[in-house]
Amino acid sequence: MSSHTSISLDKLSRLVGTAKTPVLIDVRTEEDFAADPRLIPGAVRRSHQDAADWGGEFAGNSAIVVCLRGEKLAQGTAAWLRNADVSTETLEGGFEGWKEANLPLVNASRLPPRDAKGRTVWVTRARPKIDRIACPWLIRRFVDPNAVFLFVAPSEVIAVGERFNATPFDIENVFWSHRGERCTFDVMIEEFGLATPPLLRLATMVRAADTGRLDLSPEAPGLMAASLGLSRMYDDDLEQLEAGMTLYDAFYRWCRDATGETHNWPTNKAKT
Incomplete structure (x- = not known):
């Protein structure tokens, strides 16, 4: 006790x-x-x-x-x-x-080097939608709560990573990226050793929404709609990320705790 x-x-x-x-x-x-x-x-x-x-x-x-x-x-x-x-x-x-x-x-061996303040630093393409919000959420909630994310022009991701010691993700030809039919969120869950049932369920939702295969998950259209809505609400990528953190907090808690719960309206169904 x-x-x-x-x-x-x-x-x-x-x-x-x-x-x-x-x-x-x-x-x-x-x-x-x-x-x-x-x-x-x-x-x-x-x-x-x-x-x-x-x-x-x-x-x-x-x-x-x-x-x-x-x-x-x-x-x-x-x-x-x-x-x-x-x-x-x-x-x-x-x-x-x-x-x-x-x-x-x-798996600590998968963690990128930390900066002088002990933070991991990541860089990806600007104007995130789904995978580029889901991955930072996963990192901050399960890997490094103080992680820093840099959003830059797509053509500059690699160069910024080299000059600023940042780890690129969700672009082609880097370690942290899509692999086959799996998106970057899937890859991070596997590489970091986080394959729990709730995160795997969330990963299916993210993959379905991020790759346009909405038939993979009945919740994927809702995730896509919410993600695209956030991208219209915020011009600043970091503000969008902060709002997206709450969105993924909610989806994760649903995956972990509430998949069996249904809505109770109407309360008095007509007898047949």
Whole structure:
């Protein structure tokens, strides 16, 4: 049972992928991380030895600290963070407990290099519609909550990526792109190790809407309509992305929690 300073695996698993996820901080030793270089979705790596130095960057936030088994490293780091005005819990069972529960883990080897502020930086074509909103949503919710996205002219994506150390996505002839009939969102789910039933269902919706095969998913026409509507509402790509985050939050929660729910109108159907 969780205490007031710890969180259960089940509770955290319900928070991961939502806008309410606390900061997740992985403080496993370098040896433990090398033995299994995967991360709980959205987690950042920090050294427990320097907690007194970096704790202040999370001041005013809520955080969950993860070590190998949820013992001394997590609890000691959490205690330091509380001194830095960070509301902090530890994960019961730690990384090993999460893994033993067969919960999703991100393949850290697939993460692009981070910038000086610890963020991954991505670049793609301007005026996003479906895949180029879905992919940033997936990255921010499950891979790197602080990821930066650059939207540029299609002809300049590769050059901007090279000059600004940004990872290109959803253009031809790059790693993070369409593969066969799968769109970039599908590829990211596979490569990052995020193939959970809700995300796979959402991926079918995205693929159907993004590739014009609306017969693949009954929800795809609604996703396409909402996506095209957002592109007409916003001239600024970053404003459109922020609005799209809420859109995909809603579709994800439907895929995870509400597929069996139906509308109850009319309340009194005529008898036949």
